[in-house]
Amino acid sequence: MSPFVVICLAGLLSSQVSAQLPPAAIANTPITSRCAPNFTLVRDAGPNASQSLAPAEAAYISARTSSVLPSAWQAYLSNVQASSPSPLPPYVSSILSGTLTPNNPACPSCATSPSLPRLGIASSGGGYRAAIFGAGILAALDGRNASCRAVGTGGLLQASTYHAGLSGGSWLVGSLSQANFPPIQDLIFGARGGIVEGSGMGGPNKFYGGWNAQFDLFSPNNNTAADAAFIGTLLSEMAGKFAAGYPVTFNDLWSRALSRHFVNGTNGTTLGSFLSGTSSHGAGVRFSDIVDAPTFARHQQPFPIVIGNSISPGQNDADIGPGAFVPLPNVIYEFTPYETGSYDPTLSAFVPTKFLGSRNSSVCVTNYDQAAFVLGTSSELFNQFNSSLPALLSSAAGPLFVALNHTFPQPPSLVELDATYYPNPFLGLKSDTFLDSDESFIRMVDGGDDGEVIPFQPLLVKARGVDVILAIDASNGNNGFATGASLIASQNRTTFFPSTYSFPPVPSTAATFLAQGLVNRPTFFGCDSAHTINSTNSTTDTSTPPLIIYIANGGPPPGEPALTNTPTLQIQYEPEQIQGMLDQVFTIATQGIPPSLTSSTNSTKRHNNNNDSSTGDKDPEWAACLACAIVDRARARSGVQRSGVCVGCMERYCWDGSEVGGAGAVLEFRVAAEEEVGVEVVLGRMELEREVVAGAVRRSALLSNQEEEWGKRWRCY
Numbered sequence: 001m002s003p004f005v006v007i008c009l010a011g012l013l014s015s016q017v018s019a020q021l022p023p024a025a026i027a028n029t030p031i032t033s034r035c036a037p038n039f040t041l042v043r044d045a046g047p048n049a050s051q052s053l054a055p056a057e058a059a060y061i062s063a064r065t066s067s068v069l070p071s072a073w074q075a076y077l078s079n080v081q082a083s084s085p086s087p088l089p090p091y092v093s094s095i096l097s098g099t100l101t102p103n104n105p106a107c108p109s110c111a112t113s114p115s116l117p118r119l120g121i122a123s124s125g126g127g128y129r130a131a132i133f134g135a136g137i138l139a140a141l142d143g144r145n146a147s148c149r150a151v152g153t154g155g156l157l158q159a160s161t162y163h164a165g166l167s168g169g170s171w172l173v174g175s176l177s178q179a180n181f182p183p184i185q186d187l188i189f190g191a192r193g194g195i196v197e198g199s200g201m202g203g204p205n206k207f208y209g210g211w212n213a214q215f216d217l218f219s220p221n222n223n224t225a226a227d228a229a230f231i232g233t234l235l236s237e238m239a240g241k242f243a244a245g246y247p248v249t250f251n252d253l254w255s256r257a258l259s260r261h262f263v264n265g266t267n268g269t270t271l272g273s274f275l276s277g278t279s280s281h282g283a284g285v286r287f288s289d290i291v292d293a294p295t296f297a298r299h300q301q302p303f304p305i306v307i308g309n310s311i312s313p314g315q316n317d318a319d320i321g322p323g324a325f326v327p328l329p330n331v332i333y334e335f336t337p338y339e340t341g342s343y344d345p346t347l348s349a350f351v352p353t354k355f356l357g358s359r360n361s362s363v364c365v366t367n368y369d370q371a372a373f374v375l376g377t378s379s380e381l382f383n384q385f386n387s388s389l390p391a392l393l394s395s396a397a398g399p400l401f402v403a404l405n406h407t408f409p410q411p412p413s414l415v416e417l418d419a420t421y422y423p424n425p426f427l428g429l430k431s432d433t434f435l436d437s438d439e440s441f442i443r444m445v446d447g448g449d450d451g452e453v454i455p456f457q458p459l460l461v462k463a464r465g466v467d468v469i470l471a472i473d474a475s476n477g478n479n480g481f482a483t484g485a486s487l488i489a490s491q492n493r494t495t496f497f498p499s500t501y502s503f504p505p506v507p508s509t510a511a512t513f514l515a516q517g518l519v520n521r522p523t524f525f526g527c528d529s530a531h532t533i534n535s536t537n538s539t540t541d542t543s544t545p546p547l548i549i550y551i552a553n554g555g556p557p558p559g560e561p562a563l564t565n566t567p568t569l570q571i572q573y574e575p576e577q578i579q580g581m582l583d584q585v586f587t588i589a590t591q592g593i594p595p596s597l598t599s600s601t602n603s604t605k606r607h608n609n610n611n612d613s614s615t616g617d618k619d620p621e622w623a624a625c626l627a628c629a630i631v632d633r634a635r636a637r638s639g640v641q642r643s644g645v646c647v648g649c650m651e652r653y654c655w656d657g658s659e660v661g662g663a664g665a666v667l668e669f670r671v672a673a674e675e676e677v678g679v680e681v682v683l684g685r686m687e688l689e690r691e692v693v694a695g696a697v698r699r700s701a702l703l704s705n706q707e708e709e710w711g712k713r714w715r716c717y
Contacts, residue, residue: 027284029240035364056338064299076155083152084624089644100638120459125167125448133474136585139184152623163302164455166447170378175262181301216572251420255376288354290337308444312435324451346433381446383418419443451489460501467633473552480565482552484513502545519554527654592622625649
């Protein structure tokens with residue numbers, strides 16, 4: 001499609017904004033009403049270690065911990081015991097069966113089920129690649145899968161307390177929760193033409209047809225004229241919000257495309273159903289509606305969290321890390337079905353997610369928290385192409401921005417089209433520390449724009465009492481594979497807020513991750529944080545961080561071709577390609593340290609029977625080792641020392657603290673970071689040309705008189 005076609009289409013749409021709105025546009029429009037008497041919009045979460053959870057979240061976690069997790073952990077324990085060639089130490093069995101007594105003053109709510117671990121799962125960004133890789137890991141942890149139960153990893157998904165995601169990982173978290181927590185195969189591919197939900201998400205939005213990944217996000221028809229009309233449809237679905245007086249930016253367009261893939265409302269078994277004009281395609285499905293999903297109402301799914309980064313006029317750009325786009329200290333916002341806000345001490349305040357769009361406690365806005373809009377917020381990486389005005393205008397996304405600008409003209413001094421806008425409910429709050437205290441709108445971008453492509457931050461909140469984080473890293477540091485750069489960024493960010501967050505030691509350079517093979521096999525970080533390796537009191541210290549189980553997309557399993565290092569901006573996948581990736585991820589998730597992997601310093605510590613040909617290229621003790629890591633903080637909390645197979649496991653899988661030194665290591669990290677953050681800096685524009693709109697929009701030259709107007713609007717980094 002030429003820019004001429006897009007701009008002409010935009011002109012047609014702009015003349016029809018005031019005409020009758022299509023159903024999706026109506027469902028996508030925020031609604032204003034008077035707030036209930038005695039309603040208070042903002043909740044102060046408190047200072048640092050005294051921060052508190054939302055009452056509704058605390059109640060959900062308490063109910064899940066007492067009524068769901070005991071049986072879930074017992075089922076997981078049974079799977080590990082049945083699969084492990086080595087007996088588990090008694091303390092592992094006792095912890096997972098909930099019979100030990102804890103001592104954890106940092107988390108009073110944990111007392112409802114004393115000795116059980118509190119597990120959080122973090123799904124990284126990286127577009128569809130990250131969503132598919134993360135889904136493959138979750139499938140390997142799903143107790144509903146017989147093959148996963150057989151290898152001893154099944155059941156961990158059901159036993160987890162939290163599931164956080166950003167960017168592509170947010171697509172996984174959001175779709176899984178709002179689709180009523182189906183098995184992963186049904187989540188991705190749909191089931192019999194759509195899962196009918198018996199929740200409050202009725203009408204045309206009751207169908208969930210899978211990710212519909214076979215249809216390109218922006219050009220599902222593979223036909224120029226039809227795809228031009230499709231983009232016009234997306235723009236028309238934004239008209240109600242614009243007419244209601246709210247800013248509309250690229251995320252509004254982006255989220256309407258995402259909605260057809262990751263939100264209830266599209267039965268995508270055929271192109272006709274995918275393009276159907278009778279369906280609202282997820283418009284009107286709110287992120288806060290997750291509370292109505294039956295599995296959520298029964299506390300049967302981990303508590304979902306999606307995060308986004310903020311950009312602020314007063315930010316200190318000196319704190320932007322190598323290759324990143326947002327300063328590390330900028331506020332990280334989290335979205336849950338109950339609340340949206342931040343535990344960062346510069347703000348430490350929240351509003352009900354249901355009332356996002358509200359500015360005060362008198363006039364309440366609803367319907368702003370569109371589920372797709374939240375997922376789009378977390379994955380809105382298009383600001384990364386605004387390194388300069390010419391770079392932005394010469395990108396393949398340029399015609400889409402032109403169409404958006406032409407269809408919905410907005411004051412250039414007030415609206416930046418490359419950011420997501422939320423009316424600021426925290427106006428006037430904490431003016432001494434909160435950068436956006438005097439801003440009318442909060443502006444957000446991709447959750448990985450600060451270099452933290454794994455969503456650790458919400459799982460480090462001390463009020464949540466997370467013992468162990470299973471970190472899934474499908475970021476792109478080197479040719480589609482992870483390099484550990486995200487962990488480095490997360491460790492660096494905690495230094496800005498040492499009283500609020502604690503993070504275990506990790507290598508300071510990507511060179512160490514790569515040289516020691518830490519991205520090629522599971523690695524545990526924080527095994528002996530601030531204490532001896534066999535400490536029995538480490539988690540009584542509120543500054544002790546969670547233990548991290550790091551599983552990265554660092555390369556294919558030994559002897560297999562690389563299937564999982566697809567480009568971040570590939571936005572169309574055939575089912576066969578996805579299934580091939582899922583199959584390979586299952587091997588990655590269940591192999592442990594393959595006996596053939598000998599290049600890593602830590603990998604030389606082998607299990608005793610690594611020459612047993614019957615085990616193939618897997619660690620036969622991996623399931624037991626994973627269980628040892630899962631319970632390790634609860635073990636210390638209960639005053640028990642490591643023993644049995646866990647001693648060897650922790651020696652084998654824990655990072656030993658050694659580094660690869662030299663200037664080359666620092667340089668390698670910088671290069672990896674520059675390539676990683678959301679989109680590759682060097683190759684990003686080329687990939688965007690080739691993949692973001694996949695041929696639906698092609699960039700030629702913009703009229704020179706447009707550049708002056710655009711120059712007023714775009715903030716250039």
